[in-house]
Amino acid sequence: MNSILEAMKNRKELFWINSTFESTSTGFDKLSLNIEDIMDAEKRLQRFRPFIEKAFPETKANNGLIESELIDIHKTTQMFQIKEQKYYPGKYFLKADSQLPVSGSVKARGGIYEILHHAENLAIENNMLKEDDDYSILLNDSFKKFFSQYKIAVGSTGNLGLSIGIIGSVLNFNVTVHMSADAKTWKKELLRSKGVTVKEYEDDYSVAVREGRKQADNDSKTYFVDDENSEILFLGYATAALRLKSQLEEKKIIVDSRHPLMVYLPCGVGGAPGGITFGLKKIFGDNVHIFFAEPTESPCMFLGVFTGKHENISVKDIGLTNITEADGLAVGRPSGFVGKTVGHLINGFYTLNDNHLYPYLKDIYLMDHIKIEPSAAISLAGPRILLANDYFELKNINPYKATHVSWATGGNMVPDEEFKKWLESNF
Numbered sequence: 001m002n003s004i005l006e007a008m009k010n011r012k013e014l015f016w017i018n019s020t021f022e023s024t025s026t027g028f029d030k031l032s033l034n035i036e037d038i039m040d041a042e043k044r045l046q047r048f049r050p051f052i053e054k055a056f057p058e059t060k061a062n063n064g065l066i067e068s069e070l071i072d073i074h075k076t077t078q079m080f081q082i083k084e085q086k087y088y089p090g091k092y093f094l095k096a097d098s099q100l101p102v103s104g105s106v107k108a109r110g111g112i113y114e115i116l117h118h119a120e121n122l123a124i125e126n127n128m129l130k131e132d133d134d135y136s137i138l139l140n141d142s143f144k145k146f147f148s149q150y151k152i153a154v155g156s157t158g159n160l161g162l163s164i165g166i167i168g169s170v171l172n173f174n175v176t177v178h179m180s181a182d183a184k185t186w187k188k189e190l191l192r193s194k195g196v197t198v199k200e201y202e203d204d205y206s207v208a209v210r211e212g213r214k215q216a217d218n219d220s221k222t223y224f225v226d227d228e229n230s231e232i233l234f235l236g237y238a239t240a241a242l243r244l245k246s247q248l249e250e251k252k253i254i255v256d257s258r259h260p261l262m263v264y265l266p267c268g269v270g271g272a273p274g275g276i277t278f279g280l281k282k283i284f285g286d287n288v289h290i291f292f293a294e295p296t297e298s299p300c301m302f303l304g305v306f307t308g309k310h311e312n313i314s315v316k317d318i319g320l321t322n323i324t325e326a327d328g329l330a331v332g333r334p335s336g337f338v339g340k341t342v343g344h345l346i347n348g349f350y351t352l353n354d355n356h357l358y359p360y361l362k363d364i365y366l367m368d369h370i371k372i373e374p375s376a377a378i379s380l381a382g383p384r385i386l387l388a389n390d391y392f393e394l395k396n397i398n399p400y401k402a403t404h405v406s407w408a409t410g411g412n413m414v415p416d417e418e419f420k421k422w423l424e425s426n427f
Contacts, residue, residue, distance in 0.1 A: 111163030113236025155209030237275025264382030274338030311336030
């Protein structure tokens with residue numbers, strides 16, 4: 001056990017099969033949330049479809065549904081095989097949340113959902129809305145005037161702030177995004193262009209969250225989106241499992257004990273991968289194997305689950321910097337809520353050095369023409385790491401029967417000039 005912690009301190013790339021893992025047959029007994037909670041979140045998103053379609057014309061083709069494609073990436077996988085001179089058995093897909101409408105990242109699921117949940121509650125409590133109304137009325141001036149009385153605050157490394165700022169400004173909330181030092185300049189500029197107040201800190205994610213929480217504590221009309229502890233965010237992310245199930249069925253991909261689903265989730269504070277894990281385990285049970293992926297400088301969820309200390313330990317406590325090219329994953333202290341809720345349902349963890357991120361990013365752009373961020377690129381390493389560490393043999397799984405899904409958490413909104421720099425990088 002100490003050897004893993006020592007290797008983590010020394011920034012070694014690691015793969016750890018979670019020793020606290022529990023089968024869903026017993027693991028769900030510890031949870032207060034259930035499938036009905038996910039279905040309730042999905043119904044709310046369905047009610048908002050007329051609003052989303054009208055507010056964001058790019059969702060018109062999907063009638064206001066914010067969803068991403070499940071893309072076959074066998075071409076990219078072939079490139080990996082040629083480079084590594086190793087055969088990759090099984091099927092390979094990208095869950096392209098990098099292309100999600102509205103805010104171009106996985107945060108469009110949880111972040112947008114939480115603001116819609118808040119707006120619905122306010123409108124219903126004030127007798128302005130009923131659940132059987134056409135929710136596109138929320139774009140009317142009367143609602144905009146009503147919502148302008150209220151404020152929203154959030155702490156973010158970038159993408160959560162983007163999703164909340166975009167949806168909050170459309171509804172006419174007064175939004176303040178507290179941004180950590182890791183946040184990209186273009187994300188701050190985009191938010192400001194939409195009338196969002198951006199407060200910058202020369203410190204990491206934890207400080208940005210603390211300042212956002214402080215703003216809400218001092219103002220009864222400010223709603224704080226708590227990326228570390230929010231069940232609402234968590235359930236918004238969990239709805240992804242229902243969508244993935246449908247997409248796999250459309251592609252006639254079987255998921256059962258003989259045909260397992262292997263899912264690789266980039267992890268920052270843990271909210272998005274945690275919610276997705278909860279949803280996938282509820283849908284697929286033990287037939288889905290889930291792996292959290294983190295940079296070697298910021299393995300906060302790995303550290304929290306491994307030590308059992310969850311939010312009571314930071315990567316800085318073991319001498320790591322929490323500075324990484326994967327800005328969306330630059331989180332030093334994990335969500336205790338996520339760690340305690342689904343930590344025992346995660347099959348394993350791996351860490352990756354930053355120097356691997358850009359090659360993966362370049363390969364998938366070259367072969368499949370998909371733009372992803374460095375923090376999303378970490379998910380593409382998962383199959384290689386499982387094969388190299390004999391996971392399939394250890395779990396008595398036929399690797400030829402497995403389906404792999406790398407979760408691309410962001411990328412589509414990256415400005416072309418910024419993306420060009422990444423492609424030209426020699427990192």
